[in-house]
Amino acid sequence: MGNLIASIIAANGAVQAVPVTADDASVLHHMSDALHQSIYRVLTLLIAVLPGILAFFVAVALFTLCGMLISWALRRCLTWVKFDMRLARKGGDNWSPASSPTEIAARGSFWVCVLLGLIIGVSAFDTSYATGTALPITLLPYVTHAVGAALILVAGIVIARFLARSVLISAVNAQLQYARVLSLGVKWLVLVLTAAMVLDHLEVGGNVVELAFGILFGGIVLTLALAVGLGSRDLVSRSLESHLEGHVERNGDRIPPPPNVPPVTSEQIRHF
């Protein structure tokens, strides 16, 4: 045992005896190697991907130019043959000036070309990316997820606005005093749902998002249910009563009028 300890101390002493300058040179050498390899990897990645990116932009630019040209030619041709007038004579003048058949055809052709350019560009990019799959590129799939998430976000915002407006107008016409609250509730319900879907699509947050969404969604639904339930008890009971009365009258029975109720003057008003 004593011999073993002595030999270890001797060995440590031998290590400490190595000059410090030699060790520094080795570390620098390793760092330099690592940097060189990193730069090499990034440059190789760029070399692998750059033609694809370039091809993407060239394809989009070329097809956009083609689209502009075709759109211009189509607009001139259709105007020359008086396409709008002929169509109006056959099927009626149902077009607004901003969306005349000529305009729709011209715009349609332009966007078809742009879409075609995008498809071809992505295809070219995909080919160049496939050749470089050995490289650790994790950002590119994430970008496609991000595009999907952006589409979900836009759709969610549009649907939220539409539903909020529908609820607002219906609630106002039903003369509900809390129409705006109801509309806002529906809007945020859809927006929260959209946000959860976007985060889920981006794979951000994991279980935390699901949990938070569940709590938030449940909270909004409960709030709305309480607001509607407490605020429109009379409305619901009136609706149920009128439904019941209609049902009884259809069956041949008549509900006797409640006592001490003044005659309803609205019977004199007929909208149609």
Added chain:
Amino acid sequence: MTDSSMTTENPIPAETSTGNQAAADLLIVAASMPPEQFDALLNNVAIAFSVENVVVAAPNEFTANGPTNLRIVSTAQSTAAWTLKPADFVNARQAGHEHQARAILMLGQGADSLNPGALRSMADAVLTGAADLVVPHYTLPPHAGLINSAILYPLTRALFGTRTRFPLAIDLGLSLRMAERLAVAGQRFTAPNQDDALLWPVNEATVTGFAIDEVDVGPRQVPQPSDPDINAILALVTGSLFADIETKATFWQRPRRVPPMRRPLSDANATDGTGDVARMVEAFRLANANLQEVWSLVLPPNTLVSLKRFSVLDASVFRMPENLWARIVFDFVIAYRLRTINRGHLLGALIPLYLAWVAGHLNVTASGTASERHIEAVAAAFEADKPYLVARWRWPDRFNS
């Protein structure tokens, strides 16, 4: 459904239905109605016309209480009860051809309340060749047909230059060429998913250049929609009229002189009717507080300011000025055309404004002004403001002051 199946023979006793295919001067196409109403209508028809020149086409079964010497044939039943539908015009044209009629009288539900003289007058106007389209002028209670008074009549008069008081009348007299025209127009809407489509015979006749006559028919029981919800009715009727206006834009943009008034205005006034004013004004105030975001997409700022000013008025003195109402309706027509917002939302947003007009109308009539005089004033305001509609129709991007 094919044309040949639209009019089929009725299992009617032989002595009442002989010579169904023989020519007749007048074809009366009656809507589906309860048996007692149908009997009463047949009795009125028998009084009004010599029976050998008339054929009645109806979906109803013949009953024993009606006159036995009338020729009655069965026709396809329309789905609607409260107004004429495009399919009714297609069926009427088919029946008219089959019976080689010179004129067609279309009668809606509740037509038994029309007196025989009224039926005779309507038929005569077509049979004499004086008119291609005969529209009845009903004598309704002062507070009935308010959508017609607020929107349909003023808008039709201003744009199409006709004084027809009931553009969506449920009874019509048609010449054969008018029936043909309406059937062709109706064919576009006979697809199964277009049950809610309406035809506007007055607009069709005006665009075609056919003569229109209006006949006083006195009081009539106007059938009401099965769903009395104002939200649904207003959206359906105004949406249909706005769409028709959009279709005929090239016609009505030309200046057109409205013919002078032929009949004196009725001075009949309602004894009451202000009971609902407070509720309607409250509905308008609620909308004014909540729908600014929607209205601001449709109405110009000065209209919004005016609405805000009127919303603070007391219900008993509330009134919607005629020119403001005309401007609002025109702006909604423009927004409908431009699809500024979803059309369902747009027509929904019009409802509180319409209720505000009704409240104002009730207050005006309660103050002693005859209902018809106020409606004429509204129609005159629409006429006067037509250049605004034409200007915005052509250059929609600017809000004129």
